[in-house]
Amino acid sequence: xxLVAMLVLLAACDRPESAKDTDGAAPAGSxxxxxxxxxxxxxxxxxxVEPRGPAPLQVLILGTSLTAGLGLDPDSAxxxxxxxxxxxxxxxxxxxxxxxxxxxxxxxxxxxxxLLREPADVVMxxxxxxxxxxxxxxxxxxxxLRAILQRVRAARPAARLLLAQMEAPPNLGDTYTTxxxxxxxxxxxxxxxxxxxxxxxxxxxxxxxxQGDGIHPNEAGSRRVADNVWxxxxxxxxxxxxxx
Numbered sequence: 001x002x003l004v005a006m007l008v009l010l011a012a013c014d015r016p017e018s019a020k021d022t023d024g025a026a027p028a029g030s031x032x033x034x035x036x037x038x039x040x041x042x043x044x045x046x047x048x049v050e051p052r053g054p055a056p057l058q059v060l061i062l063g064t065s066l067t068a069g070l071g072l073d074p075d076s077a078x079x080x081x082x083x084x085x086x087x088x089x090x091x092x093x094x095x096x097x098x099x100x101x102x103x104x105x106x107x108x109x110x111x112x113x114x115l116l117r118e119p120a121d122v123v124m125x126x127x128x129x130x131x132x133x134x135x136x137x138x139x140x141x142x143x144x145l146r147a148i149l150q151r152v153r154a155a156r157p158a159a160r161l162l163l164a165q166m167e168a169p170p171n172l173g174d175t176y177t178t179x180x181x182x183x184x185x186x187x188x189x190x191x192x193x194x195x196x197x198x199x200x201x202x203x204x205x206x207x208x209x210x211q212g213d214g215i216h217p218n219e220a221g222s223r224r225v226a227d228n229v230w231x232x233x234x235x236x237x238x239x240x241x242x243x244x
Contacts, residue, residue: 064130082229120159161194209221
């Protein structure tokens with residue numbers, strides 16, 4: 001019996017390896033072979049699905065704490081709500097909110113070229129609110145806004161430009177608030193940008209739509225802001241999508 005067992009063992013050592021073919025691949029039909037096929041072609045051996053359709057439109061929103069959604073969950077900030085609106089409308093769009101709390105128009109001017117390193121089909125500028133809160137010189141803010149739009153145009157000549165209307169607090173006096181208000185449409189006309197009506201329309205000054213500071217929208221206010229922007233942005237996205 002010992003001799004028989006030794007002969008069986010020697011025969012097994014001399015036999016070719018059955019778990020692999022001569023090139024190291026698993027034999028066809030084996031569990032290992034099926035696993036390799038699924039890994040390279042997709043589940044159940046089906047070919048991988050290649051993405052179809054145009055690349056999504058790239059929307060950049062350069063803004064302040066309002067764009068950043070200060071005090072809110074990022075998913076509740078209005079740029080994220082715009083993304084959901086675009087998705088629901090079936091528009092191939094990627095919206096990138098680039099808000100920085102406390103930033104003035106001068107800071108936005110310093111930051112814009114860095115942000116434009118990524119592609120952008122639409123660029124919306126939301127800045128100036130902090131200039132107004134601080135009572136900064138209107139002429140300086142105007143020059144910054146124009147310079148921002150000019151730099152966007154130079155870096156992305158085909159991009160659609162949008163400029164959000166902002167307002168100064170009334171305690172700065174009628175002369176200042178009027179000049180501040182009139183600055184935005186004047187800059188938009190001069191630089192060929194589309195003016196987005198007052199960002200906080202129907203939100204500013206309404207306690208139920210703002211956080212405790214009375215300045216930044218809460219979740220309900222953020223939804224209202226998204227609606228305000230969408231009325232201007234949606235037709236542009238639809239037109240650009242058709243043109244593609």
